[in-house]
Amino acid sequence: MDSIGLLSAGEARSWGVVYQWGLELVRTIQTIENPALTALIKAITLLGSEVFYVPxxxxxxWCIDEKKGCRWTLLLLFSSWTNSALKVLLKQPRPYFLDPSVGIGAASGYGLPSGHAQLSLVFWAAALPGALGKRRAWLIAGSITLIIGFTRLYLGLHFPTDLLGGWLLALVILGAWYVLLPPLERLPAAGGMRILMIGAAALAFGMNALYPGDRRFGALFLGFSAGYLLMRSYFPFSASAEVRGKFSGTILGVKSGLVFRGIRFVLGMAGTAVLYQGLKFLLGEDSLLLGRDSLFGPGHYELGRFLRYGLLGLWAAAGAPWLFLRLGLAVPREK
Structure with a gap:
């Protein structure tokens, strides 16, 4: 059993009925278990993880709409930070912590609220309305979210109450997002880049102060926000505009616009992977592999981590678009 799943006697008594009911539901769902279904479930559940959301x-x-991409990235980062902070605050176990026999899958950390439930609803509810209309979008987003929630029960990774907590938190975050987004988008004209930079830094450091256990989200939020503001001010990049010139038309029978967007995505993801692993090596974050402590010393491991994720956010928002423009894979955004 994972050590973080151990409960005090008081916790076990106060949550015992809820845990027992949840375990019985998980066991009932797992009566349909078979290898083929398990493989399918494990593939579907990835749609609720960072393996899907980051790309x-x-x-x-990079390839469709830089403004929407920025909004969704910051929304997901804030949602992920909120989820991780509440998990540590509430310290609720996963089903297989209490009964290892239901552990078809495995996951780190606590269970409530479910990150897969929360982030899937936040992502799809924010992504679909523009293309499908609000009513149809909410229907599809809800269906996808329920399917992903079912996979977490099947794998023994969450209680039903974990899913409910994730969905409720997602609705609160989405409600706040839709209310605050219009005034936030008016800030650039009112305050200028300096004010926005200060605001982004204050939010990022506030995130770290409130939840110092994981500095990734604050660093990514700061790096991406700063990168987007720099890009927009000094080399405005358009993800949607088509590249014109000698490569216009088709390339090997494929529309050149699709080819250029595909190259941008592959190049951007490759740069992200190289930067992620390269900085991890240079900063000495993998002490077992390198045989040495962090570049900043054993007491400052989190400083190196903050720097690595901040630079990753900066690369994604500004470094990659700058490279696309320099290589002729994209064109500047019209003002």
Whole structure:
């Protein structure tokens, strides 16, 4: 059993009925278990993880609409930070912590609120309305979210109450987002880049102060926000505009616009992977592999981590678009 799943006697008594009911539901669902279904479930559940969301939002930012990509990236980062902070605050176990026999899958950390439930609803509810209309979008977003929630029960990774907590938190975050987004988008004209930079830095450091256990989200939020503001001010990049010139038309029978967008995405993801691993090596974050402490010393591991994720956010928002423009893979955004 994972050590973080151990409960005090008081916690076990206060949550015992809820845990027992949840475990019985998980066991009932797992009566349909078979290898083929398990393989399918494990593939579907990835749609609720960062394995799916990170490439998805970067695809939008680099290849479809940089403004929407920026909004969704910051929304997901804030949602992920909120989820992680509440997990540590509430310290609720996962089903397989209490009964290892239901552990078809495995996951780190606590269970409530479910990150897969929360982030899937936030992502799809924010992504679909513009293309499908609000009513149809909410229907599809709800269906996808329910399917992903079912996979978490099947794998023994969450209680039903974990899913409910994730969905409720997602609705609160989405409600706040839709109310605050219009005035936030008016700030650039009112305050200028300096004010926005200060605001982004204050939010990022506030996130770290409130939840110092994981500095990734604050660093990514700061790096991406700063990168977007720099890009927009000094080399405005358009993800949607078509590249004109000698390569216009088709390339090997494929529309040149699709080819250029595909190259941008592959190049951007490759740069992200190289930067992620390269900085991890240079900063000495993998002490077992390198045989040495962090570049900043054993007491400052989190400083190196903050720097690495901040630079990753800066690369995604500004470095990659700058490279696309320099290589002729994209064109500047019209003012």
């Amino acid at each position: 998805a939002v970067l695809l939008v930012y």
